[in-house]
Amino acid sequence: MSPVVAAVLQVGLLVGLLALVHVPLGDYMARVFAGDRHTRVERLVYRVAGIDAGADQRWSVYARSVLAFSFVSVLGLYAFLRVQEHLPLSLGMPAMGSDGAWNTAVSFVTNTNWQWYSGESAAGHLVQMAGLTVQNFVSAAVGLAVAVALVRSFARTGTDRLGNFWVDLVRGTLRILLPIAALAAVALIAGGVVQNFTGPTEITTLAGGTQSMVGGPIASQESIKLLGTNGGGFFNANSAHPFENPTAWTNLLQIFLILVIPFSLPRTFGQMVGDRRQGVAIVAVMASLWGAAVAVISWAEMRGLGAVPQLAGGAMEGKEARFGAAGSALFAASTTGTSTGAVNSFHDSFTAVGGGVTLLNMMLGEVAPGGVGAGLYGMLVLAVLAVFLAGLMVGRTPQYLGKKIGRTQVTLVALYILTMPALLLVGAAITAATPALVDASVQDPGAHGLSEILYAYASATNNNGSAFAGFAAGTPYQNTALGLGMLFGRFVPIVLVLALAGSLAGQRPGATTAGTMPTHGPVFVGLLGFVVLVVAGLTFFPALALAPIAEALL
Amino acid sequence: MTSFVRQCFAGLRLLLVLTVLLGLVYPLGVYGAGRLMPDHADGSLLEVDGRVVGSRLLGQGFDGDQWLLPRPSAAGDGYDPLASGASNLGPENTDLLATVTDRRDAVAEREGVELAAVPADAVTASGSGLDPHISPAYAALQAPRIARERGLDLAVVLGVIDDATTGRDLGFLGEPTVNVLQVNAALAMLD
Numbered sequence: 001m002s003p004v005v006a007a008v009l010q011v012g013l014l015v016g017l018l019a020l021v022h023v024p025l026g027d028y029m030a031r032v033f034a035g036d037r038h039t040r041v042e043r044l045v046y047r048v049a050g051i052d053a054g055a056d057q058r059w060s061v062y063a064r065s066v067l068a069f070s071f072v073s074v075l076g077l078y079a080f081l082r083v084q085e086h087l088p089l090s091l092g093m094p095a096m097g098s099d100g101a102w103n104t105a106v107s108f109v110t111n112t113n114w115q116w117y118s119g120e121s122a123a124g125h126l127v128q129m130a131g132l133t134v135q136n137f138v139s140a141a142v143g144l145a146v147a148v149a150l151v152r153s154f155a156r157t158g159t160d161r162l163g164n165f166w167v168d169l170v171r172g173t174l175r176i177l178l179p180i181a182a183l184a185a186v187a188l189i190a191g192g193v194v195q196n197f198t199g200p201t202e203i204t205t206l207a208g209g210t211q212s213m214v215g216g217p218i219a220s221q222e223s224i225k226l227l228g229t230n231g232g233g234f235f236n237a238n239s240a241h242p243f244e245n246p247t248a249w250t251n252l253l254q255i256f257l258i259l260v261i262p263f264s265l266p267r268t269f270g271q272m273v274g275d276r277r278q279g280v281a282i283v284a285v286m287a288s289l290w291g292a293a294v295a296v297i298s299w300a301e302m303r304g305l306g307a308v309p310q311l312a313g314g315a316m317e318g319k320e321a322r323f324g325a326a327g328s329a330l331f332a333a334s335t336t337g338t339s340t341g342a343v344n345s346f347h348d349s350f351t352a353v354g355g356g357v358t359l360l361n362m363m364l365g366e367v368a369p370g371g372v373g374a375g376l377y378g379m380l381v382l383a384v385l386a387v388f389l390a391g392l393m394v395g396r397t398p399q400y401l402g403k404k405i406g407r408t409q410v411t412l413v414a415l416y417i418l419t420m421p422a423l424l425l426v427g428a429a430i431t432a433a434t435p436a437l438v439d440a441s442v443q444d445p446g447a448h449g450l451s452e453i454l455y456a457y458a459s460a461t462n463n464n465g466s467a468f469a470g471f472a473a474g475t476p477y478q479n480t481a482l483g484l485g486m487l488f489g490r491f492v493p494i495v496l497v498l499a500l501a502g503s504l505a506g507q508r509p510g511a512t513t514a515g516t517m518p519t520h521g522p523v524f525v526g527l528l529g530f531v532v533l534v535v536a537g538l539t540f541f542p543a544l545a546l547a548p549i550a551e552a553l554l
Numbered sequence: 555m556t557s558f559v560r561q562c563f564a565g566l567r568l569l570l571v572l573t574v575l576l577g578l579v580y581p582l583g584v585y586g587a588g589r590l591m592p593d594h595a596d597g598s599l600l601e602v603d604g605r606v607v608g609s610r611l612l613g614q615g616f617d618g619d620q621w622l623l624p625r626p627s628a629a630g631d632g633y634d635p636l637a638s639g640a641s642n643l644g645p646e647n648t649d650l651l652a653t654v655t656d657r658r659d660a661v662a663e664r665e666g667v668e669l670a671a672v673p674a675d676a677v678t679a680s681g682s683g684l685d686p687h688i689s690p691a692y693a694a695l696q697a698p699r700i701a702r703e704r705g706l707d708l709a710v711v712l713g714v715i716d717d718a719t720t721g722r723d724l725g726f727l728g729e730p731t732v733n734v735l736q737v738n739a740a741l742a743m744l745d
Contacts, residue, residue, distance in 0.1 A: 049568040203607065240682040
C-alpha cells in the first residue's frame with residue numbers, strides 16, 4: 001500500500017470514529033450538566049469541601065469561584081514542587097527553583113502544560129501523579145465549566161444565574177473525564193504503556209553497555225494528558241517516547257483522545273440550546289479548519305521540503321520510525337488545533353510549511369477544534385463577532401440564538417479577541433528586541449529563530465504547551481514571562497466570556513423575523529470560517545511573513 | 555471574611571479531596587488493572603539467557619559491524635532514557651545539514667552502497683532519541699555486512715530481520731518497522 005493511501009485511510013478511520021462517538025458523548029455531556037441530581041460520591045465530595053451545591057451563581061460569583069479555585073491550585077502545586085525532595089517516591093529529584101516551580105504550577109493549572117523541564121530528571125512519581133495529573137483533570141474541567149456557563153446564557157432567559165461552578169467542575173471531572181481516562185489508560189497499557197512505581201534501574205545492554213530502565217505511573221497520566229487537551233508529558237520526549245506511545249495504533253488512540261471532547265461539545269451546545277443545527281454549524285467550521293491543517297501539514301511533511309529533508313531523503317529528523325511522516329503530521333495538526341501541546345514528533349525540525357501551519361493553528365486562537373471547553377467558548381465568541389459583522393453589512397440589529405448583540409457584548413468580544421494577540425506579540429517582541437534574551441534562548445539563526453520565539457509565546461498565551469523545543473525556555477526571564485503569558489492568556493478571556501454570559505442570560509429572546517440571519521447552514525459556516533481566518537490573518541500576517549513564510553520562500 | 559477568601563477555602567478543600575481521588579486512587583486503580591498485563595505495564599522487558607538486556611520498546615546503542623545499527627540518537631550521549639529528546643534543529647540549519655552529510659557518507663561507506671541508497675531514517679535522529687525501530691530498507695541495507703562479519707548466510711540474517719519486522723497496524727496505521735534490539739538479540743542467540 002502506498003504511503004499516501006495509508007495516510008488517507010488513517011485520517012478516514014479517525015474521522016469515522018469521531019463521527020460515531022460525538023453524538024452519544026455530546027448528548028451525555030449535555031445531560032451531565034443539565035441534570036439536578038447528585039451522585040452519592042459527589043454529595044460526599046460537596047460535604048467534605050463545604051460546598052453549597054444548590055446555589056445558582058451570578059456571573060461574577062461564578063468567575064470568582066473559577067479564579068479562587070485556580071489560585072489555590074497554583075499555590076498548592078507551587079508548594080508541592082518546591083518541597084518534592086522531602087516527599088515519598090521523589091526518586092531523589094531535587095526541589096524545583098522558584099521561577100521553574102512558578103512556571104510549572106501556572107502551566108498545569110492553565111491547561112497549558114508548557115514544560116521547561118524534562119520529566120525524567122525533574123519530577124518524581126508523587127509530583128507526577130498527585131500534582132500534575134490532578135491538574136490535568138481539573139484544569140480541563142474548568143474549561144468545560146466555563147463553556148457550559150456560556151452555553152447556559154444562550155439557553156436561559158431573563159435570569160442573572162449561570163449555574164454552579166463547583167458542581168460543574170466536579171461533574172465534569174468525575175462523570176466525564178475520569179471514566180474515559182481510566183478506560184483509555186488500560187487500553188494504553190495493553191499497547192505497551194508503562195504503569196508501575198519503579199525508579200530508574202541500571203541494566204547491562206545486549207552489547208555490554210549500560211542503560212537506565214525508567215518506570216512510573218505513566219499510563220494513568222498519559223490518558224488524561226490527551227483527553228484533557230493538556231499535553232504535559234511524563235518524559236521530555238512526550239508522546240514520541242515509546243513508553244508513552246509505543247505503537248501506531250496507540251498513536252491513533254492518542255489523537256482520538258485529543259479530539260473527542262472538543263469535537264463532541266458542539267453537539268452538547270446544540271442540545272442545551274434546543275437546536276442541534278446550531279451545533280452542527282459550529283462543528284462544521286471546526287472540522288473544516290482542522291481538516292485543512294491536516295492536509296497541508298501532511299503534504300509538507302510527506303513531500304519533505306527544505307534543505308535537510310531533501311538531503312536526507314525525507315523529513316524524518318525528530319520523527320519516530322513507527323509513526324512516519326503521516327502519523328506525525330496528523331498528531332501535529334491535532335495537538336496544535338486543540339490546545340493540547342503533546343507532541344509525537346518535534347515541530348522545530350518540521351518543514352517550514354508544516355511547522356508554520358502548527359504555529360498558525362495556535363494563532364487562530366485554538367478553535368480548530370480547540371481545547372476542552374476553551375475551543376467551544378472561543379468559537380462561540382467568534383460566532384458572536386460573525387453575527388455582528390453580518391448585522392453591520394445588512395443594517396439589522398444582530399442576534400445570536402435570539403439574544404441581541406449590543407454594545408456591551410461587542411465590547412467584551414473585542415477585548416476577548418485582542419487579549420491573546422496583545423500578549424503574544426508584545427511578549428515575543430520583547431524577547432526578539434533584546435539581544436541578551438535572544439542569545440540566552442534562541443537556537444537557530446535567522447527566520448527560523450524568530451519562529452522559535454513566536455512559537456513559544458503563541459504556545460504560552462494560547463495555553464497550548466508545545467514548543468519549537470530548540471528554544472531554551474528554562475531561563476529565569478522566560479520562565480517568568482511565559483508564566484505570565486499563560487496566566488493572562490487563560491484567565492482574562494475566561495472572565496470576559498463569563499461577563500458576556502452574564503450579559504446574555506438576562507435577555508429575553510427577541511423576535512425572529514425574515515430579516516434575522518440564520519446561524520446554521522452553509523452561509524453562516526462560510527462566514528464564521530472566514531471571520532476566524534481574517535481575525536488571525538490580519539493580526540499575525542506581518543509576524544508570520546518574517547518567520548515561517550520567509551523561511552519557506554528563501 | 556470576603557467572598558473571595560471564602561471561595562478560596564472551599565477551593566482548597568475541594569482540591570484536597572480531588573487530589574486523593576485523582577492523584578492516588580485513580581493511578582493505583584490503573585496500576586491494579588496493569589497487573590493483569592505485567593509484561594506490558596512493566597516496560598516490555600526483553601530477556602536473553604535469563605538476563606534482562608533491555609526493553610523491546612526502547613532503542614539502545616550498538617557499536618560494531620556485527621550488529622544491526624539503530625538510528626542516530628539525540629538522547630544524551632545516545633539512547634539515554636534519562637535524557638529523552640530530539641535535536642530540534644530546523645530544516646535549514648547548517649549544522650544539521652553538515653551532520654546529515656557526514657552520516658550519509660559514513661553509512662554509504664560502511665555498507666558499500668551508493669549515497670542515494672541511504673534511507674532517511676539512517677541519517678536523522680528520532681523524536682524520542684529512543685526509537686527502537688529502523689525502516690525495513692535500512693535493515694536490508696545492513697544485512698550483507700552483518701552476514702559477512704558473523705560468517706552467516708545472508709538468508710539467515712534476512713530471516714532474523716524478517717522475524718522482527720512489523721507491517722502497518724491494521725494495514726494502514728503508521729509505517730513498517732524493524733525492531734533493532736530484537737534482531738540483535740536473535741543474532742546473539744545464534745552464536
